[in-house]
Amino acid sequence: MEIDKDSLIKKLNDLGARDLGDDLLRETIFYYDKENWREGSVKFVRIRETKHGVFVAYKHHEKAAVDGAHEIEFRADNAKTVERFLEAIGLNRFRQQEKKRHTFILDKVTVDRN
Numbered sequence: 684m685e686i687d688k689d690s691l692i693k694k695l696n697d698l699g700a701r702d703l704g705d706d707l708l709r710e711t712i713f714y715y716d717k718e719n720w721r722e723g724s725v726k727f728v729r730i731r732e733t734k735h736g737v738f739v740a741y742k743h744h745e746k747a748a749v750d751g752a753h754e755i756e757f758r759a760d761n762a763k764t765v766e767r768f769l770e771a772i773g774l775n776r777f778r779q780q781e782k783k784r785h786t787f788i789l790d791k792v793t794v795d796r797n
Contacts (some may be wrong), residue, residue, distance in 0.1 A: 690797065700789040706782050708782050711766060713774040728769055730762050737762045
């Protein structure tokens with residue numbers, strides 16, 4: 684989907700959205716085994732480092748729907764410690780990625796542009 688970033692930002696500002704600015708997200712995904720990743724019911728753990736801290740999330744995608752995922756998220760002090768813990772209990776590092784995110788708040792809605 685092609686989105687004109689400048690037009691989107693202008694429209695959000697015109698609507699009175701609060702601009703929280705850009706952030707660089709660093710994510711590491713862990714899973715139990717490769718077969719689980721490919722099946723319809725996907726379970727994994729994500730470590731996300733942001734300018735606001737380190738967040739660990741367990742995700743279980745049971746079905747492809749708006750309400751198809753169960754998620755538990757909490758803050759952690761140190762991403763490397765969480766990585767060592769997940770490896771110690773038998774989870775496998777699947778991938779690492781970085782992405783830029785620009786966040787706005789409009790009323791009770793968060794608008795993220797990656």
